[in-house]
Amino acid sequence: GAGVSQTPSNKVTEKGKYVELRCDPISGHTALYWYRQSLGQGPEFLIYFQGTGAADDSGLPNDRFFAVRPEGSVSTLKIQRTERGDSAVYLCASSLPPGELFFGEGSRLTVL
């Protein structure tokens, strides 16, 4: 596709459940980023990949959060044992370094 695609656009889950969020970057973009955004706040950095490897995962809040990008294209953000505080919009972006970031529309996660 022409832009960054994120699925699902909305996800409602119960506390304690496991969630996967998918990001399909722009074709050819080697760098991929995950952010999360709470209401009224700017995007908060979680992790970024250069190719298949996580170049910087310093923003992952704890070990319940994990992200993979096995073939250097699609990435999945995995959240285990979800908590109500995990409710946010999860944004994915891609770039061809050193160019600018292109963001998807986000996945809105609600944990009940």
Added chain:
Amino acid sequence: DAKTTQPPSMDCAEGRAANLPCNHSTISGNEYVYWYRQIHSQGPQYIIHGLKNNETNEMASLIITEDRKSSTLILPHATLRDTAVYYCIVRVRPHQKVTFGIGTKLQVIP
């Protein structure tokens, strides 16, 4: 990455120029100034970036002071569609981690 300071909100009349300031007094010589904006319920969108010279593209102009400690994003003729949160970011290229602050919420008024 250097920290930036922006006013939390601004208003601008439709058709007038919107001038959004950003302070980045601790910027280092190899850090660029980037601007993104985020329209409600959408992902952030790149606007413009610069190192030390003023820059202009089809969306906006970026004016960076000579000492590089501050900059201004100029939308020359603001429209209602420009209502958004505008983020000023400084970062090293090609270092890729991009850190967003709270930004400036620009309201364009008819």
